[in-house]
Amino acid sequence: MKKACVIGWPIGHSRSPLIHNYWLKKYGIDAVYEKKAIEPENVAQFIANLASSEFVGCNVTIPHKEPAFRAVAKADEIARRLGAVNTVYLKDGVVCGTNTDGEGFIASLCHSYPAFSLRNKAAIIIGAGGAAKAIIGALFDEGVDKIGIINRTRERIHDLQVQFGPGIYEISKTNTNDALKSCGLLVNTTSQGMEGQSSLDMEIQSLNPDALVADIVYTPLETAFLAKARQQGNPVLGGLGMLLHQAVRGFELWFGVKPEVTAELYELIAADVQKAHKQ
Ligand code: ATR
Secondary structure, three states: OEEEEEEEOOOOOOOHHHHHHHHHHHOOOOEEEEEEEOOHHHHHHHHHOHHHOOOOEEEEOOOOHHHHHHHOOEEOHHHHHHOOOOEEEEEOOEEEEEOOHHHHHHHHHHHHOOOOOOOOOEEEEEOOOHHHHHHHHHHHHOOOOEEEEEOOOHHHHHHHHHHHOOOEEEOOHHHHHHHHHOOOEEEEOOOOOOOOOOOOOOOOOOOOOOOEEEEOOOOOOOOHHHHHHHHOOOOEEOOHHHHHHHOHHHHHHHHOOOOOOOHHHHHHHHHHHHHHHHO
8 A cells, every 4th residue: 555644843733644635535546644753853864765665755844845855866946946845756766856835826826716817917925935935936937027025034035036036126114015006916925824923914005906915824714914905805815725736746746646626625624724723
């Protein structure tokens, strides 16, 4: 029986087993997907030895995405661009790594808003960490024109400019309103608004009314930031769709079937998020 897993430290919170085991059952595949808590000092060895282990591959979550990138024998172009791997698989016995976070975001957006076009739009990203980078790369690949960055630490915006070039610009307090007026997409990639964290306090009254507002946070399913955007009439996108869609490629690589993100799967995971919230 094939086996895959998600590795992290700690790993208790991961909803990946729920997602993958739902698909395994749905497609009648005799395999199992587990959680595996791997201590930071053991990540490199776990990944390097994957071909001789019981696993056909794994997902990688916090804080192992960068060590996983360094540990795989072959990282694809997207993983190299991000310096981070979230999906590990075997190809002809070689341990390969990719990163599906950016494509997960785009697929979630296209799934919820099929008529929304990113081509030649201006986007604003809040945050400049790993998740921001994954989404920025994917947005440029989709034809987004310019991306403005709002981030607490200015040096990290500069790093993004060095990596992605002149399409990236800094949004400061003085040019925020102008940037909001002309943007087509606004995305929070920070953990602000997540349960247990401070909320994202940002004035968005001057936002273009057609701009889509997205959050990668999915605990709660709708953050206060998204609720505010929705109340002022903007289309919104929560973070749970990205989590579901980033899982698709790993499943296909390990088990040979491209799984579908259905409303039933969304409801299953959303119910689990809400159950945890009530505890
Ligand atoms: P990830 O890989 O999940 O994106 P990360 O690389 O630690 O995580 O990046 C987190 C991002 O959220 C950063 O942009 C961080 O801002 P800094 O670059 O200033 O550290 C941002 N962030 C996290 N908590 C924040 C807070 N309370 N206020 C403002 N920004 C925050």
